[in-house]
Amino acid sequence: MAERTIVIVGMTGSIGTQALEVIEKIKTFQIIAGTYHTNAELAQKLAKKYNVSELICTAEGYEELEGFLEREKPDVTLVCIPGFVSLPITLKAIETSRRVLLASKEALVCGGWLVRQMKEKTSCELIPLDSEHSAVMQLYEPSVEKLLLTSSGGALRDWKLEELDRAKPSDVLKHPVWKMGKRITIDSATMVNKGFEVLEACELFQLRASQIEVLIHKEGLVHAAVFLRDGTIKMHLGFPDMRVPIAYGLTYPERLYQQRSWPDLLEAQLKFERVDRDRYPAFYLAYEIEKDYAKRTAYNAADEVCVDAFLKGRIKFTDIARIIERVIGKIEGNVRDLSDLKDVDGASRRIAEEVIEWLSCTS
Structure with a gap:
């Protein structure tokens, strides 16, 4: 595969730093720019280590980044910044890039129809980087009737309901499976994050929320499943490692990333639980506001x-x-x-x- 240009929006975050590790390993991309918000010291360190051509600070706005995308028209733009601000950046990235890797759920949650409209105007590929949606993408076929997205349940999943009032940030930030940023870790504990993912899946796969089931799967080995009309269920299994879906998105349809480590199926525990409405009331709101x-x-x-x-x-x-x-x-x-x-x-x-x-x- 010939070397391609890439811009990483949110380079100093968890997804951004893992993407840098993957890019270094597969050696098929030239990183022409990376953005940071406030962590200039880390940005400089990463730029030197991974040979990032240009750093763009977004603390005072995203105009410089938008201008850079318009001017350079990168092969790939990776959008992994949190919050509503990811929506206009995603729209600009789709307009100017050949492929957009989207790790920012909020873009589709808030403006999914705008993202779809922009995509229809261009030849840009939009590839999700959430482990669950990446898994569905790999499993999907036209006869899908419904999806299963799995959830860890977050850091407080085994706390008694009456104890949740006293949970401190330090308790909630101890995620049992994934290593992520602060907001998404807290959103995992409330399962707002999974509510986002239900709405995101509606946009990506043109399904209704009623066709998307979520179950607690504490072991984190099954990321998603698709239910086919003939009664077949296809599941996607793997270790909870974000570098795998990042690599898949970067090199799709090829698989160039090598990590020869698989779950031991003799030891694997494939257990699932319903999502308790009393424990995760914010999650269920997503189904009520789907449209x-x-x-x-x-x-x-x-x-x-x-x-x-x-x-x-x-x-x-x-x-x-x-x-x-x-x-x-x-x-x-x-x-x-x-x-x-x-x-x-x-x-x-x-x-x-x-x-x-x-x-x-x-x-």
Whole structure:
């Protein structure tokens, strides 16, 4: 495979650093740019180690990055930044790149129809990097009737329900399976992250939320399964290692990444559990807002605000789901474009902050 150009949006994050490791190993890409937000020291270190041609700081906005993408038109753009801001960057990446690797769930959660519209205007390939959606992509065929996405259940999965109120950030950040950033680790514990993934799967595979089942699978070996109309179930198994779906996305349809290590099937435990509504109320909200992009944007915005507030000790862990539900309930109306979504995002954040302030005054 000839060397191709790649831009990594969010190079200093968990996905970005693992992507650098994979690229170094498969040696088929020239990294023409990487972005960072505030961690300049790490960015400089990574740029030197992995021969990144240009660093772009996004702390004050993404205009420089958008201009770079427009000018350079990279073969591949990897988008792995958290939050609503990933949506406009994803749209620009699809417009200017031959392939976009998407690790930012929020782009599809908030603006899935905009992403699909932009993709239809171009010849760009859109490949998901979530381990679950990558697994579905590898299993998918036209006769799929429904999907299974698995979940670890997060750091508090074995806590008693009455103990969740006292969970501290240090407790929630101890993920039992994956090593990830702070927000996604907390979202794993509330299973908001899995709610995002249900909505993401709806967009990627053109299915209804009712066709997407989620089960707790603590061992983390089965990432997804597809149910075919003839009664066949195909499962994707492998160790929980994000470098594998990253490599698959980078080199698809080839598999150039080598890691000759497989789960011992004699020892593998393939156990599944239902998702407890009392333990994970925020997860089930995703099914209720499937067709409402305004409420989906509110779902994400409220979660972003709540995760930050929880990390700062302003709210309890169990407040996160309550606040998200309240914010969603206050957002109404149709959204027509990116500008409308930005307005909803801003309004949702303000409402979330108001609810948090109210809680602090009443507690």
